[in-house]
Every structure is written in structure tokens, then in C-alpha cells.
Amino acid sequence: MRDEVAGAYACGMRISRRASTLGLLAAACAGGSSKPEPEVTARNDAPKPTRPHVLVVGGTGMLRRVSMKLAARGHATSVIARTKTDLADMAAANPMIKPVPVDYGDGPALEAALRTTIAAHGPLALVVAWIHDSAPEAPLAIARIAAEGVEWLRYVHVLSSTVDDPSAPPSDRRQAFEAVDGVRYEEIVLGFVVGGETSRWLTDTEISEGVLRAIDRPKPRTVVGTTSPWSARPK
Ligand SMILES: NC(=O)c1ccc[n+]([C@@H]2O[C@H](COP(=O)([O-])OP(=O)(O)OC[C@H]3O[C@@H](n4cnc5c(N)ncnc54)[C@H](OP(=O)(O)O)[C@@H]3O)[C@@H](O)[C@H]2O)c1
Secondary structure (H helix, E strand, C coil), rough: CCCHHHHHHHCCCCCCCCHHHHHHHHHCCCCCCCCCCCCCCCCCCCCCCCCCCEECCCCCCHHHHHHHHHHCCEEEEEEEEECCHCCCCCHCCCCCCEECCCCCCCCCHHHHHHHHHHHHCCEEEEEEEEECCCCCCHHHHHHHHHHHHCCCCEEEEEEEEEHCCCCCCCCHHHHHHHHHCCCEEEEEEECCEEEECCCEEEHHHHHHHHHHEEEHHHHHHHHHEEEHHHHCCCC
């Protein structure tokens, strides 16, 4: 284990003993390819998770591929969304997907749902969060609950390009997350693609692939596509 921890520090990460023991971040430093991925099928005799519990908030939409990939790697993968049928379809495709049907705008319901899935599948080592501005309290609330009682929690916050608007006031977002005991905060900004005289938004595949790359190569900040020059942003 010591070698894994040393390797993780060498790639710039501070990690929990629990996460390193179970391979989450050591695999990340190696680009996620150091261990063969377990074969997972949709049989009733569901295989047991081989890696720590992770959570994808908003994981049935453009991050669906991220949820499915983490599940295929052997993580018990809790997924938050409101539409039960979407969650059930994903769980049917891979029983390592653990549906958490809740509206993240409903604080008490969100807290109860998080505590239930943590009790069922163990403490969280990684949260990937894509949360609409309609629920401004949810991102930090999830970090606080997920970090309770753990040494380290990776919190990967997926953000829209508006955070890089040069006219936006400075944000204390990072400080707020880093003030939560144990949270290692990383942000992923979803930008756009410039080609010649035109530009376009990212596709769902580009977004998921970019998020997976950032999960496997931890950095404090990743931009998928670009947010510069801001004037080239698609209208
Ligand atoms: N920079 C870029 O290029 C960029 C950035 C952002 C988005 N986009 C594009 O825009 C499209 C639409 O984006 P989107 O924001 O609608 O994201 P989305 O990821 O397609 O859908 C939102 C996800 O969050 C869940 N969700 C939404 N509200 C929720 C709530 N109150 N409680 C719990 N879960 C909730 C949704 O499930 P439920 O609805 O079932 O709850 C779904 O899983 C995407 O397809 C993407 O390609 C592009």
C-alpha cells in the first residue's frame, strides 16, 4: 500500500488510506489501466464491488457514460437523478449502478437519500457532481455529508463555461469546498470548441470523455474544450 500512496503523491494527489487500498486513486494515477476491469454483466447474481463507493450527481444525462464506466471498473456507483426509469435502465445494464432517485433541490430528501446509499454501499471516495443552478445549496451540502467521517474525499465539480466569464465577479467556490474537512476539490469547466470562424458546444460524448480523463488524471482544474477567447463562445 505504501508504494501506491507514494505513487499517488508523485502524481500530485493526497489520498485516503481507504481509497488507496481499494485502488481508486492509484489506478487514477496510472491512467486507470493498471488493473484489468472486472467483467460485469446484468445477471441476478450481481458481482460485488471491487473498488470504493462513488457518486455521480446528475449521472443519467450527459454524464451517463461516466456513471457506466465507473460501474464497469468495479465501483459501487450511486447515481442521483429524479427519473426512476432512467436509473432502473442503467442498473439493469450494470448492477454496480445504485439508483438514488431524489430531487437535489429538496435538502432534507437529498440528505436522507445520501445517508441511505452511504449506509448501504459504504463511505464515498469520489463524488462527481453536475448540479444545475436551480439548487445552489446542493453542491456544498453533498460535500459535507459525503466527507463526514472519511479521511479524504475527492470532489469533482463539473461546471458550465459561465464560471470563466471574464465579466463574472470572483468566486469563493474553491475556498468553500476546501474548508470542508477532508475534501479534495477539483473542478471541471465545460467549455466549447472553436473551429475557424465558428464555434460549438461540446457533445455528451466529449463531455463524458473529458470528465473521465480528469478523473484518471487528477488536477485542481480541468477545462474540457476551451473557454478562451470568451468572445468566441457559441451564441
Ligand atoms: N459547455 C457545454 O458544451 C455544455 C455544458 C452543459 C451542458 N451541455 C449540453 O446541454 C445538454 C443538456 O444539459 P443538462 O444540464 O440538461 O444536463 P444533463 O446531464 O443532460 O441532464 C441533467 C442530469 O441531472 C439530473 N437532474 C436535473 N435536475 C435534477 C434535480 N433537481 N434533482 C436530481 N437530479 C437532477 C437529470 O436527471 P432527471 O432529469 O431525471 O432528474 C440528469 O441526470 C447536455 O446534453 C449537454 O450536451 C453542454
